[in-house]
Structures are given as structure tokens and as C-alpha cells.
Amino acid sequence: xxxxxxxxxxxxxxxxxxxxxxxxxxxxxxxxxxxxxxxxxxxxxxxxxxxxxxxxxxxxxxxxxxxxxxxxxxxxxxxxxxxxxxxxxxxxxxxxxxxxxxxxxxxxxxxxxxxxxxxxxxxxxxxxxxx
Numbered sequence: 001x002x003x004x005x006x007x008x009x010x011x012x013x014x015x016x017x018x019x020x021x022x023x024x025x026x027x028x029x030x031x032x033x034x035x036x037x038x039x040x041x042x043x044x045x046x047x048x049x050x051x052x053x054x055x056x057x058x059x060x061x062x063x064x065x066x067x068x069x070x071x072x073x074x075x076x077x078x079x080x081x082x083x084x085x086x087x088x089x090x091x092x093x094x095x096x097x098x099x100x101x102x103x104x105x106x107x108x109x110x111x112x113x114x115x116x117x118x119x120x121x122x123x124x125x126x127x128x129x130x131x
Contacts, residue, residue, distance in 0.1 A: 014067040015090060023087040024069065028095045029059055029102035033109055040109035042102065046089050050080040057089055066091050066099075 018024050027046035034040040044059040055075040069090040074082040091099050 014065070015069055016067075018069055018088045023082055024090060025055070025087055026090050026092040027054070028092055029099045029106075030056070031102040031105040031109070033105075040106055042106045044089055044091070048076060048080070050082065051075075051077050064091065066093055066096065 015024065025046035025048065027044050030043050030045055032041045032043070042059045043056045045054045045056050047053075048055050057070075057072050057075075059070075067090070069088045071086055071088050073086045074080060074084075076083045
């Protein structure tokens with residue numbers, strides 16, 4: 001893969017669409033419940049053999065299949081050959097159970113976040129404060 005080549009990413013690419021010889025890092029989904037003003041998140045933690053550490057990338061699609069992949073900018077050190085061209089990431093098929101659990105936790109949190117109980121309650125202003 002040329003460093004200057006832009007890779008067109010289809011809407012839901014699968015592993016069969018990763019260009020031959022392109023790096024594919026697989027990892028596990030991690031669910032973060034969100035806080036007071038931030039929504040829940042789903043991230044994919046992949047191990048990088050060049051940096052010898054994990055890189056974390058957003059995984060926006062809770063409905064993703066195990067074979068779905070996405071192209072990302074590399075979070076690698078400058079010495080990595082993937083620094084400029086990025087790499088592909090996908091779910092580790094060996095981590096099926098943990099990935100399903102993280103996805104389900106994320107879906108539950110999203111549903112709870114969309115419920116009417118989580119909507120802010122409007123506070124009526126009294127006439128004496130309106131100018």
C-alpha cells in the first residue's frame with residue numbers, strides 16, 4: 001500500500017475488502033458508560049506489534065458484524081511503517097463473548113439514554129425574573 005494512496009472505505013466493508021498486504025489489527029470492544037454530559041461509548045482496543053502497546057479507536061456501530069472492518073489513522077510511534085498510511089481494524093473473532101457483552105452493555109446504555117427519564121426537565125422561570 002502506497003503511503004500517499006487514499007483508500008476508499010465502503011459503508012460496511014468486510015475483511016474480504018481489505019486490500020492485499022494491508023495491515024489488519026484485531027481487538028476487543030470496550031464499553032464506557034458515559035458521564036453526566038457525555039454519551040456512552042464503544043471503543044476497539046487493538047494491539048500494535050510495532051509500538052508494542054494497545055491503540056484505542058472509536059467503534060461507532062454497535063450493530064457491526066464480526067467481519068466488519070474500518071480504516072483508521074494509525075496511533076503509532078513515528079518509527080512505525082503504518083504511521084502515514086494507517087491500518088484496518090476489526091473485531092477479534094477469538095473474543096466473541098467479550099465483544100458481544102460490550103455491545104449489549106452499549107445498547108442498553110443507549111436505550112436508557114434515549115428514555116424520557118433522561119431528558120432534562122425544563123425549569124419554569126418566574127415572571128419577576130423575566131426582563
